Amino acid sequence: MAALTPVSRTPISFYLPVVALAGAIAGLLVGTAQGSPLLGILGGAILMAGLAFLTTQIVKAETPSRWGMVVLLGGAGFLIGGLAAALIGAAFGAFFGWFTFWLFEGRYRAYVPPYLTPGQVLWHHSFRVICGAILVFLITPILVVMPLSFNAQDFFTFTPEMLRFDPAGYSLKHYEDFFTNLDWQGALANSVKIAPAATLLSVAFGTLAAIGLSQAHVPFRRAIMAILISPMIVPLIISAAGMYFFYSRIGLQGTYLGVVLAHAALGIPFVIITVTATLVGFDNSLTRAAANMGAGPVTTFFRVQMPLILPGVISGGLFAFITSFDEVVVVLFVGSAGQKTLPWQMFTGLREQISPTILAVATILVILSIALLTVVEMLRRRSERLRGMSPG
């Protein structure tokens, strides 16, 4: 993005107090942690203002100044509290170095329209900070789980060894437990058995129906659509209760078939939604052209239609797969101990004997979801490109 506004250096009366304010806030944090908030505020403000004055008015070279601040504050941190504090100090240094010059050079105005008032510029930047905080809220739980899964202790929090980056504080023992414990391996095997079968059923039925639904004249289209989407809308506990009652009547409760059928039903809305979305841009003259050249309906489907909607079908299938792979409530009721899946094992683990192996499993599942997310995103872009909906 090109700069919108020409920038110029700001007067010392502007940036020095702002940096001092930020320093005071940082000082407050460090001060309370050390037991004296007031001293922290004063020290932070004076230190940061002094550093800002030194770097902008006396040193005047940006890059060495910023590196200098990283080293200085990192070193100070190391003296106070070892390696972890050194890293925090270095981070503070990097931030303040950037912040001082960002203000000093007036860069904060470069990417906002020139007509904004100072208040509006302030709001513009605070708004981004707020959004950043919300995005951090979204991502933190996932980020916290990953390092904790390498904990050498059976604790769910960071031990002092971990904070000191002591190698003794880390181990792979929870992963080892996951790969050797029979309970977990059995659960994994069940999940791997059930999810693909359910996915296959949802994709086969769902794709056919989606093609049917996107024809020009479908009687009761709205009602049919409402029924087919309903497994996604009806609360899982209600589906689970109903399936439990009904499947026990017909002898499917506690069987693999029962769980697979239930999961297939839950996955179908996702297949329907993604495949119909892909079919929206489908050019029907292609099938007519194929028929014109002598292809039968089956050949047309597999040689013309299928390759074009394949990205949608695959991402629908991935959705169905993750639905089944991640599903607890229904399997809890429809399955019996013999069909215990990975999420079920995690659920009992979280409710009863809470063990950190769960965090190792969670990390593996996060990596799996990142892989699936990447595939789906790539497929979506490919499908849009194929249908000429977006230039990329």
Added chain:
Amino acid sequence: MRDTTDQTGPMMAADGTPLKTSLNRALRRQKLRALALIAPLLIFILVTFIAPIADMLFRSVENQIVSDTLPRTTTLLADWEGDSGEIPSPEVFKALYTDIFVAQERKLHTRLGSRLNYELTGVSSLFRKSGRRVEDMGEVYQDQFEDLNDFWKDSETWNALMGSDDWLAEQAAWDDKSDARQPAFEPREEIINLLPQTAETFEIFADFVQNEDEDNLAKEDPWALVYSALYDDLIQEPDISGYGGPGSAELLEAMAAVRTFETVDYTAAFQDIDKDWHDIEVWQTIQTYSPDFTSGYFLNAVDMKKSPDGPEMRPENEQIYIKLFIRTLFMSLVITGSCILLGYPVAWLLANLPARTANLLMILVLLPFWTSLLVRTSAWKVMLQQQGVVNDTLVWLGIVADGGRLALINNQTGTIIAMTHILLPFMILPLYSVMKTIPPSYLRAAKSLGATNWTAFWRVYFPQSVPGIGAGSILVFILAIGYYITPELVGGTTGTFISNRIAYHISSSLNWGLAAALGAILLALVLALYWAYDKIVGIDNVKLGG
């Protein structure tokens, strides 16, 4: 000048049929083909999903257990007037004796007891106690008959008296070690006419021994109940002079003797077991729940109960479900509100950033969306614990004292934080897709016409983003009120939802009817919202992952 159609008649297709017919046929064929493609899935969903839901709705009103277990009592009880303040007639008590005797042999009386206990506390133990002691009532007659003549002691002589000759021959030929089926009991014709009650109870007994216990009928002594029935038959003094089959002499002897027998007063005997049997309320409960279908579970689900004067509220201290529904709705609203509050700025930022940056940030939104629900819930459990990451950080920063760690989990706070995080992507994605369509020039135009920042946002931008808020809110709200896993794991006792109660009734208290009724109410709520969603957004427009 003449019209072309007048010259040639209706326009024809190539094969000579009128074009209109031909087109109609093509259209019909197209419709049929579309339906044929949809049909397999529709049938699949109807069987695997809609039928279970219908079954659940059926269970919420079904109530055959009372009339199945106490068939004679409920029939007689239909004429009883509960308001009169009098306990039912002796015939009802006699029918109750027969019903409970059969039920306790088939081990059904405790199930019925637990069923009625949902409506009136104490009935469960009443039935259990009665089941243990009805045997004694019959033994009064059994002992007297057996003292009178050894004939009455023996299973063989009983079978000879009650069974038909054909059946006796078959039963004698049957080898109980073999795999062949035991010949089914057939009663003797004359006995049915002479001793109707005895024949009836003996048939029940024979059926139970042969089909439920799968024992050899020839070796099983009759229940005490059969003796009571025999006494009741003989005291009527039937004309048995014409009967010449097996046991005719013993029957005559017994008929002469029964007049001197010690009798059982069933009304008093039941009072002796438990004085609750003379409590009008117990009988009113049985009478109220005699029909095959009941609204009782639904009344229960809204803290009401059936009474002889129609539905009434339960006492204050037994009201839990309305409170739970209100709590579920309130917490879902709070969660929806926090999702709007947190989702709106992020969606705005994503919609207004250049595409490349927006796509990068979108990953941060989509990653939690794709991550397993249990992973996210366990992450929150880890973070919010007393010794968890959040509390540790707060203590380290000196914001809270070590002794005053915040209780962030196993209460409403925990549920609200975790569920807001889990449902936030469902708010951001619809908001984003709506905001993407609002041209940024509108805001600039408003400002150039003199609007302040706030006015421009509130009067120009916000109204255009309302559809997105509506779509996102309904989606989040629907998902929130049905949530089970997260409240179960981080909600403790005060942060649970109605769905946790449903699960409790299915798996722990086994009150399936109540679970089904609660589920039906929740389902109605969700379907109403689903309908609203369809009106506002359209089901076809549901988008997944941007």
